[in-house]
Amino acid sequence: MSTPRITALVTGGNNGIGLAVCQLFSAQPNYHCIMGSRSLEKGQKALESIKSSNSSSAISLVQLDITSDDSIASAVEEVKAKHGHLDVLINNAGVCPVDFSRSVLRDCLDTNAISPALVTQAFAPLLLKSSNARIIYVSSALGSIQKRGDPDYMAYDADFKTYRISKAALNMLAACDAWEYKDKIKVFAFCPGYVITDLAGEREAKEKAGIAKTPDGSARGLLAIAEGKRDAENGLFLHDEKLGELYPW
Numbered sequence: 001m002s003t004p005r006i007t008a009l010v011t012g013g014n015n016g017i018g019l020a021v022c023q024l025f026s027a028q029p030n031y032h033c034i035m036g037s038r039s040l041e042k043g044q045k046a047l048e049s050i051k052s053s054n055s056s057s058a059i060s061l062v063q064l065d066i067t068s069d070d071s072i073a074s075a076v077e078e079v080k081a082k083h084g085h086l087d088v089l090i091n092n093a094g095v096c097p098v099d100f101s102r103s104v105l106r107d108c109l110d111t112n113a114i115s116p117a118l119v120t121q122a123f124a125p126l127l128l129k130s131s132n133a134r135i136i137y138v139s140s141a142l143g144s145i146q147k148r149g150d151p152d153y154m155a156y157d158a159d160f161k162t163y164r165i166s167k168a169a170l171n172m173l174a175a176c177d178a179w180e181y182k183d184k185i186k187v188f189a190f191c192p193g194y195v196i197t198d199l200a201g202e203r204e205a206k207e208k209a210g211i212a213k214t215p216d217g218s219a220r221g222l223l224a225i226a227e228g229k230r231d232a233e234n235g236l237f238l239h240d241e242k243l244g245e246l247y248p249w
């Protein structure tokens with residue numbers, strides 16, 4: 001009898017870290033990866049790029065704008081109809097505005113904290129049908145309240161107030177969901193590291209600085225969590241790939 005596939009959904013799967021996750025997960029023999037993309041056109045291109053580098057990738061696409069309740073509801077119906085359940089939910093989609101004003105802060109909180117909360121709430125019935133479900137919130141060390149005051153932290157001198165507030169809220173969401181789904185679903189917050197992507201329009205600066213990593217390392221870290229290698233750290237704020245690599249809230 002063949003092993004049942006693990007079904008994983010990645011929000012913001014069409015670009016950056018999400019795309020690397022879709023590439024890695026869909027190449028695993030026992031996974032089916034669902035790429036969530038708010039633009040079907042961008043998602044289709046990303047899906048084709050994955051298929052062209054590995055034609056046996058187990059991957060599909062779902063339209064998912066995490067700030068739209070209608071889009072979330074349709075994505076849930078589509079995943080339910082095609083798979084009947086969900087094993088891994090990776091709340092990865094995010095933004096990093098550099099300005100600070102009411103509207104910028106409100107939009108950032110909507111994308112980075114409110115929407116992941118509602119995505120999880122909507123997919124919870126499908127996750128609860130899995131015998132071994134995991135939710136991963138892609139957070140950032142910039143959201144650590146303790147690290148904000150640590151002069152030894154490499155981003156101590158950086159501002160990013162809007163983004164920090166939103167990721168601190170996301171961390172609390174992870175802690176609340178770990179409590180809410182205790183014994184039913186494992187829940188993690190995960191920092192993917194300082195990674196070269198389009199986030200905050202910093203790609204060029206990160207490439208020049210030479211200290212940022214490529215997204216494939218972040219994807220390996222997320223696969224380790226999906227595989228259960230970090231289950232002992234359920235409910236905590238993780239980074240990197242190994243057990244014991246934790247950040248303070």
Ligand SMILES: NC(=O)c1ccc[n+]([C@@H]2O[C@H](COP(=O)([O-])OP(=O)(O)OC[C@H]3O[C@@H](n4cnc5c(N)ncnc54)[C@H](OP(=O)(O)O)[C@@H]3O)[C@@H](O)[C@H]2O)c1
Pocket residue numbers: 011012013014015016017018037038039042064065066067091092093094095096111138139140141191192193194195196197198199200
């Ligand atoms: N890069 C880093 O150094 C770093 C460090 C720590 C944490 N992170 C976190 O990692 C996650 C991924 O970021 P990234 O670096 O890969 O950035 P990215 O390349 O800019 O990708 C962000 C993804 O989120 C999607 N997205 C944004 N708003 C969305 C919405 N309303 N609905 C659905 N999708 C939406 C984007 O879709 P579009 O293509 O349609 O815009 C894109 O696919 C974020 O949560 C970020 O905060 C990144």
